[in-house]
Amino acid sequence: MSDLAKNRLFAIEKESIGPIPAHERHGSGKQLFAIWMGMNMTPLTVVTGATATTLLDLPFLPAALAILLGHAIGGIGMALHAAQGPVLGIPQMLQARGQFGTKGANLVVVIAILMFVGYFASNLVVSSASVRAIIPQSNPSAIIIACAALSFVIAAFGYNLIRKVTEISAYVVGALAVIAFAALLGTPEFWGNVLVGEFSWSGFCAMVAIGVVWQLAYAPYVSDYSRYMPRDSGARGAFWGTYLGCVVSSVLLMLLGAGVGVAYANLETMSAMSAIAGPFFGYLILFGFALAAAAGNSVNVYCSTLCLLTLVETFRTGWRPAAKHRIAGSALLHVIGAVLALAAATSFASSYFSFLSILLYLLIPWSAINLVDYYLVRAGSYAVNDFYLPSGGRYGSWNRWALAVFVLGVVVQIPFMSTAFYAGPAAEVLGGIDIAWLVGLLFSGIAYLAICRKVPSAVHAIAETATSTTPDWEK
Template structure:
């Protein structure tokens, strides 16, 4: 199924390390290489904690508020759309998480099994841009939260300060990121619950819960937003689960990831739906402050802190993707601690520069951003899941991901790349964007079905192509590659 193929072999040549990873010291030594089984100390509890905390952010509040602001839905319908979207999207995302324990490598390294070592670079680049987009978004919203508490705080200083905190955590690595985000999840989660109780006890503004009008367009569009919120995580869920043991980690990784992300996203988006009903214009953060009264200072400070702390995860994954891109053009090079630190530092600086230039009209820009992400990520997700669970049944030659020429996977898997492009193209008639509405979407009242079409067409077409031309799965077992 691949082109530019190197001769297949039972095992690929071992990866040559420019900087030899190790296990000693406070800082994480591993980057994009396979995690040895002896170092698989990750647990389902740790994975649950990190996904419970990843969504405890003001950005999630703003996303939930889209239902009652941008889509003008009544609160009840808004909440239902949020639940459905996250339930559906979370399944796809958590299925990707189960790949981490089995293969022990970052998610985008595993994409080489579908697209080839060089062919995967396109998807890796898209994922890197996405991670940086969330990093920048969190910088902006975190600064807004802090400014909402202390108006004298300079937003520029807040953004720079948040980046410094994020960099300090990223330097240590995944272990500290997990601890920090888990603790943040507990603190912010309790405050979100307290905020909901406060609003109910203090009295919801008259007409807030019934404001807006139900529309099929708005309802389905908000389901799509909830789904893409989850699917957007798919390119890096294995980055967090790859330290779990291969023997028992796959099923546990799925449920820990699904449970954590579903609970936190629905909880925080519920607050967003309620705040959006009472917010004036796009000032969701201001609406949260006015609704929570005396609790607002604590809530906004906690959200600002969570944005700075949790943002380390976004840059961590962006760093892995940047190193993956670099290794693509230097096959066999295994980056270590020094490469991770330098790359992370550069990405932090780039993010700060963009955040300082992109604070105006943020809500509109963010809506457009996540919508485009949906269309770009859906075909990759469908291809990856069909290949992993249906075509190869989880069996990959992991060392071949790093071999010059890609071993049995080749440098360029042209059929898979064509399927990916087809998956993008078939969505165009169904897309709903401020700058363009597809003809089919316009005909059905502006309802966004592009993501469903993209999933179905990409998955089915890849299955048809792969089952005809797929090479036999590698003789070497996954466990034997580590």
């Protein structure tokens, strides 16, 4: 490692939510591939995959097909968001001001914060379960707190250390996952139960939807990492590096989870992992997964901190968040996430499944609006400086058209929802098949494009006080 790389690795990141200057741009598609491979190398990915053959009761082969299909579809949208980072050089949720206005974007920013903190807490719960599978007498609360502390140290340094840690996780946990797969394929329990289960279109479509939302759940922060890549040459590498890294790793570990669910349906997923691999490799796998989840959790809090700073900056005219503000925000969110993890340690699987379902319905309209606006309406051309103007510049404070499409994009999904706590009339007619995500995606994208072509103010929501003055950020 060069001296420059070492200095970057262990230096506190000074950039926060401002545009990344040209002299700070670095990275490649290969590095992004490693980052997103590492991001999914967590027990949470395995546990989510296990829902296909446990909660949804699918046989292994249909479960595997649903996992592959869902991630392949969702990964396209997620990677298209990642390709925006090198061009604009700003966090993904700040770029939402281009569609919703400076203050209107706060709606999706708050949703993103809730999502990131939810995933952070979920990872803490599953990390704790991994350690307790090794040391049953260990204190789960102490493990959760220790994992949160490790995440905070990494997140405090910022982008470069987070990137390196997730790269290491990709190789270490990837090797452990291969060992786990080999052990799984060598167990008679797997082959004896590989056809067990009952295929249903509702279960199959639910697992496809989980794959889609798993990928789109990353969409609100993929640009937070690709924004450091070179502007002129980074978009293509950002797309493929993010797509392949995220899809390959998530499919690999969810297939592992589905297989574990087949072999030991009566055991908690991480305990079953230990039973499959044997005492030595089982403990090694669980320990590696727990460390990777704790370290990789820094990604969730890093990005939620950027969202938090974006939210606060909206109401503090001329405020430029510094490193100390990022670290303070990170500390606050770590505490909140740890408290949620401590409270949600019981009945985790069912509550997490419901969390994923709700998350999907909220993310779909935002993703559709953002992608249509970026690729079809503005062709990637934004006045980034206007994002930091109190008035919102040419984008205004509120874009009522985009917000209306977003709300309607959620509403039109309601009849098609099929969850543990609610099933819409259309879903019941379809036999429990959940296509709400597809309805929301198509409606939101088509409606927003049609409005932008018919109503000029939907594209340029110019505030009366907007001027061409340079924001304090750029001075």
